[in-house]
Amino acid sequence: MSTVAEVLGHNVKRLRQERGWTLDDLARAGHTRGHKWNTGRISKIERGNTAPTIELLLVLALSFEVPPVELLRTEEEVELGEGEFVTGQALVDVFTGRTTELEVRDVPGAEDRLKKQLLGVTVDMQEVQQITGETFNFRQHEAARKAYGLTDERAAKKLGMTDNQLLGWSLRLWGKVLSQEVEERAGQDATAQKKGHVTRALVKELADATGKR
Numbered sequence: 001m002s003t004v005a006e007v008l009g010h011n012v013k014r015l016r017q018e019r020g021w022t023l024d025d026l027a028r029a030g031h032t033r034g035h036k037w038n039t040g041r042i043s044k045i046e047r048g049n050t051a052p053t054i055e056l057l058l059v060l061a062l063s064f065e066v067p068p069v070e071l072l073r074t075e076e077e078v079e080l081g082e083g084e085f086v087t088g089q090a091l092v093d094v095f096t097g098r099t100t101e102l103e104v105r106d107v108p109g110a111e112d113r114l115k116k117q118l119l120g121v122t123v124d125m126q127e128v129q130q131i132t133g134e135t136f137n138f139r140q141h142e143a144a145r146k147a148y149g150l151t152d153e154r155a156a157k158k159l160g161m162t163d164n165q166l167l168g169w170s171l172r173l174w175g176k177v178l179s180q181e182v183e184e185r186a187g188q189d190a191t192a193q194k195k196g197h198v199t200r201a202l203v204k205e206l207a208d209a210t211g212k213r
């Protein structure tokens with residue numbers, strides 16, 4: 001596993017050695033393109049201690065007379081940020097324009113993460129469905145979770161419910177999440193005071209229905 005800077009550094013060292021160049025030879029190649037490189041600068045690049053800017057990539061590519069993508073080839077996984085990785089082939093595909101979107105196979109561990117996320121969503125859907133007593137599909141769950149906001153979270157905390165429990169009971173009683181019901185009952189131009197009054201009334205309805213006080 002490497003960073004982009006380390007991939008660049010490895011390839012710079014490989015290309016330099018393949019050409020039989022010294023560090024000083026590569027530094028002089030940079031000089032011809034207006035860069036005051038020295039052997040220390042080249043060593044930092046090869047160790048992966050230099051940010052791989054577009055400018056640096058272009059100057060190195062011109063110095064070696066290779067396409068810029070040749071400086072980014074690797075068979076290792078490449079770290080893009082904290083906890084985020086892509087395959088070496090995906091990195092090349094993006095820079096050569098073969099793709100502008102990453103697929104599951106391009107991101108190491110993505111399939112396992114998706115499986116865990118799907119399992120979590122399935123468990124949530126089942127918990128909500130047990131309360132509503134009705135079939136609850138993924139699209140409905142996604143829409144309900146998207147509408148679920150701070151008002152709903154506060155109501156759940158006040159009633160000692162989980163978010164899934166509040167969501168299930170809201171759908172059972174009103175066919176929508178609590179915050180949506182507040183907006184509908186309070187009206188379009190309702191004041192914060194009126195919305196607060198309606199929210200308290202709805203929380204009471206939930207408490208009566210669930211026996212939670």
